[in-house]
Amino acid sequence: MSKAVSLRTAIFGVLALALTVVVACGGTAPAEPATQSTSGDSSAQQAPAAQPQSQPQQQQPASQPSGQQQAQSQAPAPTAAAAQPVGMSDASTGGAAPTAVPEPTAAPAMTLGEPVQADLRVAITPPYAENLLGWRVGGTNQGILQPMQEALFQRDYQTWEAKPMLAESWSVSPDGKEWTINLRENVPFHHEEDTFGVSDFVFSFQLWSHPEANTGFGAFWDQILGPEGDDVRSFTTETLGQAATVTEVSDSEMVWNMNRPELWIPFYASEATTDPLIYSLDYWEKNGEAAYAESPVGTGPWRHVSYQQGAKLEYERAFDDHWRINPDFDTLTFFFAEEDLTRVAMLRAKEADIAEIPRELQGEIVDAGFAITQSTLPAFMVWVGIGGQYLEDKRNADDPNTNVLVRRAMNHAIDRDALNEAFFDNKMELMANTGWHPTDPSYDPAWEIPAYDPDLSRELLAEAGYGDSGPSVEFMSGKLVGVPELTEIAVPMISWLEDVGFSVEAQIGEFQPIRTRYRAREMNSVLWTHRTGFWPAGRNMRVYFVSPALAGAVFMYEDPITEDLFSRWQSSVDETERLNLMKEAGHYMYDQNATIPLGFLFAEFGINPEVIAEYSVNNSYFGGMKGHEYTRVVRQ
Amino acid sequence: MQRFIFLRVIQSIAALLVISAVVFALARVTGDPVAILLPEDAPDTVVEQVREKWGLDQPIYIQYARYIGNFVTGDFGEAWAYGGVPITGLIASRLPNTIMLAAFAWVVSAAIALPIGVLVAVKKDSVFDWTGKVVALIGQSAPSFAIGLILMWVFAVLLGWLPTSGNDDGFKSIILPGVALGYYNVAAVMRLTRSSMLEVLDTEYVKLARIKGMPEWKVIWKHCFRNALIVPFTYMGLIGAILLTGSVVIETVFVWPGLGDLAIDAIRNRDFPVIQSIVILFAACYIFINLLVDVMYAYLNPRIRY
Incomplete structure (x- = not known):
């Protein structure tokens, strides 16, 4: 009898303890995962797509009609010849004709309702070495900086075509050694004390080419600089922002001389590669390199907020009227989770809206009501x-x-x-x-x-x-x-x-x-x-x-x-x-x-269709790090 | 006594030196860090520049001597893979998180193991005894990362009570990693508590207290428990170091930005100075705590001599 009483007491004790934990934590069980299809929601509600212009391939949640799901989860078909990237061809990368200004970006569709969420949270594997000094760590690490820092050129995620970014138009001399580039004017850096100009480009070029830099295309910069480029490779405080190989015609026009013919400058100097992010010379001169390690600035649509090494990196919308695009979300946070199952759990617990999911676990994500989206070009x-x-x-x-x-x-x-x-x-x-x-x-x-x-x-x-x-x-x-x-x-x-x-x-x-x-x-x-x-x-x-x-x-x-x-x-x-x-x-x-x-x-990511209306995975190592200014929120 | 302490300190320093040499050599067996630090098509001139900059062009014994020379002056060097930032700063930013997690895990170990240890001793050979043993043994036999992932799945994904990872949610954030880390030691502490309690329960003064009609709860918690605590608490002092180093896996699983997480990153990046610094720091914790315990024993028991 006494044993039975003790047993009841023990069970009661365990239940009471569990209840105490629940009350103390104030937790509630999460809502059931969405069963609606992403496209079904977003087609009616989403804002007109800006860039990229077409939907990425998505594997829809399990609740979709099976026929549709089968059709959408098929292996990606090779891209048709008609979609040949102009950007990969010499015709556009040569850029002999000045390039048109990009189409104005459509404003987020505020008329279609309020966003279901202001924060965009992305769970990714940590970069090789997290550091905010992009030129020192190079490679994939610079991907986490690209929400805030831009390049001269950008590449279309679907067609790989070269597009203007901070370079508004460009032309190359007949011998392929002299590039005349007109820079976009009145583009402010995030510290709002400086706008982008030729000296910022030269300074950034000096950072990419410096012997202590660890940038992905160092060998290429070395080649095009040639022996004449020593003032770029080993800059001193006095020569920051100046180089003999770059002639400043005006603050927004420059002539960039190469050691040999090079028609692929719009590829190598684009955000698609790892190096060529643009840094502010003014910010460096006022605050030094240490400030870039703590609170870096750029010209991108996201502004750095905070960084906790090994855990997360936070951005917020930089300007009310960014020259390129105003993000749909107010904030963007990267969570660095090494363990695959942790990222899966973050997505399923709705602590992340986009998560890098290994191929073998994708089926489980889809079964749970989430979607898998993949890049339109391979990664x-x-x-x-x-x-x-x-x-x-x-x-x-x-x-x-x-x-x-x-x-x-x-x-x-x-x-x-x-x-x-x-x-x-x-x-x-x-x-x-x-x-x-x-x-x-x-x-x-x-x-x-x-x-x-x-x-x-x-x-x-x-x-x-x-x-x-x-x-x-x-x-x-x-x-x-x-x-x-x-x-x-x-x-x-x-x-x-x-x-x-x-x-x-x-x-x-x-x-x-x-x-x-x-x-x-x-x-x-x-x-x-x-x-x-x-x-x-x-x-x-x-x-x-x-x-x-x-x-x-x-x-x-x-x-x-x-x-x-x-x-x-x-x-x-x-x-x-x-x-x-x-x-x-x-x-x-x-x-x-x-x-x-x-x-x-292809780069593949799991997304929560209750929050993400449109997300185009970048076709590069950077996968989920880039292009979130184009990610669209579901609106109510 | 002074001679004993002096010799134990010398032994500890020697142990640290041996550990540092082993770590230094083993880290280099994993491969050339320049392969990760530089891109695939980096020119040979740049590869050589980087080797020279980080001293990798020197013979290994010179690299080791330089490293130890700087280490004893408190200069842990620069983190290669983190853009050359000082390692001291990196460690200082992560260490508080690791200590916090280890401390919470220590409390979890005690909070689970001590009551269970008492219960199974009092209810010896009952269903409680067997259940307690099973619960404790699961902690010791299952890998902590597996326990962590199960806890994450149940309490974060299914129930939604706690966050899956990170350290943004204050106390809530530390519960899952702390329990996953601390659960491992429950079995050992519980068994020590049980045997210690059984020993105390069998003493004459406990029998006398019962004969005098003292309430059972008072006998157990006031007279037995306090006396039985000595042995498990001695062990729990030692597991502080185990919990610090055991955080390597748990921190990675729960994205807890501590030293363990940094160690994994450093290993992945072949950042030798960071790996060496963390391992030596962990080893120093172990050695220091052992030294402290030895000295305390010697102080408490004058018969212990070197």
């Missing part, structure tokens, strides 16, 4: 490099990788559809030629994705002289941010290669040993998985497929023919000639089976 390119294809100085004639028949055999040994289904939920857009996306002007639609044909692989190996014992190769795979599946997909690929006769020694783990070896051009007889961001073919050629003599970086494919084509492409100022040269290089590499192309992956 990553994934492939396998075939090492050892070096110029004579490093080439080993006995290396099987130097035999085109062996490379073809490798390509036909891989079942790309199976990889796509097993690891990427069929969301990978398969790739025919590494470095060339169908939207690139130099892409050839006749290129075919190598078919999985083990018998053909065996025949090719026999033809290459490997009848009885197959070639021996090493297969390396290391983890890289953005594509966690990189090491996982190596396992079946090794198995398929062994199945057709290759003898494979596997090394799966960290990426660092891979990088050390390819930088030293010591990848003979090695295959390795690789990924990069979504870039034009010309940029991919420069980084991956040329030798050190042409400032290559990864040396995945070196060939006298492609070296010559790229060299001519780089120095040419004739747009048609450049396009033909890049096409020729692409064809040659396709015929040579220079790599094992796999596919393009």
Whole structure:
């Protein structure tokens, strides 16, 4: 009896304790997740879209009619040729004709009702190293600064087209070495004591090019500066905002001189790359570098509010009338959550409105009434490099990788559809030629994705002289941010290669040993998985497929023919000639089976459709960090 | 006594030096930090400049000697991956959060383990005894990150009572990470409390108190509990250091901006000076607390001598 009483007392005690916690915390259970479709809500209520102009692809909540859901959750179809990005072609990046002022941005649709929420909260994986000094940390870290800092040019998220940003119009000299750029006037910085001008650009250029800077395109800036650019590379207090390579015609017009012809300035100096954010010289001179670390300023539609390293970064709407766009939300907060499940929980608990959700957990999010939205252009390119294809100085004639028949055999040994289904939920857009996306002007639609044909692989190996014992190769795979599946997909690929006769020694783990070896051009007889961001073919050629003599970086494919084509492409100022040269290089590499192309992956984010009416994921490493001034709120 | 303290301090310094050397060497085994600090296509000249700037072009023993030389003067160096900011400032900004979390976890450990320990001792071999053991053992056998994620799912996602992560909501923010971190030590403290209580319950003065008709609650809480606390409290002093270092995983899961979270970031970025500083700091906590306990023992028990 006494035991029973004690048991009842204990149960009562536990319940009382739980009740106390509830009361103390004042918590209530969250409302049921939304069951309405995003598009259904937003189509009637959302403001006219400004930029981007079309809806991103969205996987709708589970409550939608199944037919519709199936249609929308299909793998992304390759973009049609009609959508070829003008921005990737020389025609626009050359920018010979002054570019029109962008269309005025539509004001948020206040007439359609009050926003359901004033704050936009985005949960993302932390950048490599959080710091507000963009030029010092570089790379993806600068993504978190882009809500507040702008660049000379911007790229359309859907078409990749070059657009004016702080550069209003531009033209290039016939020799491709002299860019005349008219800057947008009367654009204030957030400290409101200075407006953007030529000296701010020069100062920013000095920051990007400084030897202690850690910017993503340092090698490129170094090339175009040449030996004449030492006043940019090692600036002193006296020369801040001044450089011999930039002539200030007026406060809003400048002539930028290059060491060599360069027609892709609207690409390299755009917000799409990692470097070229514009900083205020006035703010620096008044407050020093330390002020930028504490409370940075820029010209963007969001103003820095606070920063808690390791946890969050807060912005607020900067101006009532920003020159480009007035954000729909009053504030923007990034939460840095390393753990995937934490971000999932944040979205499901409605503490975040947009969250980076790993592919394997997306189904659960959709089932819970949230939506998955993905970039309209890919964010990553994934492939396998075939090492050892070096110029004579490093080439080993006995290396099987130097035999085109062996490379073809490798390509036909891989079942790309199976990889796509097993690891990427069929969301990978398969790739025919590494470095060339169908939207690139130099892409050839006749290129075919190598078919999985083990018998053909065996025949090719026999033809290459490997009848009885197959070639021996090493297969390396290391983890890289953005594509966690990189090491996982190596396992079946090794198995398929062994199945057709290759003898494979596997090394799966960290990426660092891979990088050390390819930088030293010591990848003979090695295959390795690789990924990069979504870039034009010309940029991919420069980084991956040329030798050190042409400032290559990864040396995945070196060939006298492609070296010559790229060299001519780089120095040419004739747009048609450049396009033909890049096409020729692409064809040659396709015929040579220079790599094992796999596919393009899209940036994907989970969104709460009760709050987010429209969100276009940026197609870059930056994913959820950029472009939130265009994110639209649901209005009541 | 003085000789004992002197020798223990020397031992502690030697232990710290060994730890620093091991950490210094192991951090470099993970790879070249320049690979992460610089972009893929950085020119070789820039790579060399960065190596020179951070002293990575020097032999490892010179790098170590420089590091230790600066460390003893309180200069932890600069964080490579964080734009060269002083590590002292980075640590100072994160340390209070870690101490707060560890302190709350300590309280949680005590608040759960001590009552359960008393209960299972008083109700020995009953359903309470078995239930208490199971509850405590779950804490010790399940990884703290798993406990953390389950708690997050139940109390933040399903019930909506508490925030999933971060430290914006004051006391509410610390509950889940604190419970997840503190639960791990519940089993050990509970068992120590139980055995200590059983020992005290069996003493003559407790029997006398009962014979004299003292109410049972007074016997247990006034006479037994206070006397039984000595052993578990000694152990709980030591777990302070365990809770500080155990925060590495919990801080990452709950986005708690403390030293553990910084350590994970630093490892990801191969920021050697930050990794070394945090590990040495954690090691110093351990060693200092052990030293303190040893000295106190020696003071309390004069028979303990080196």
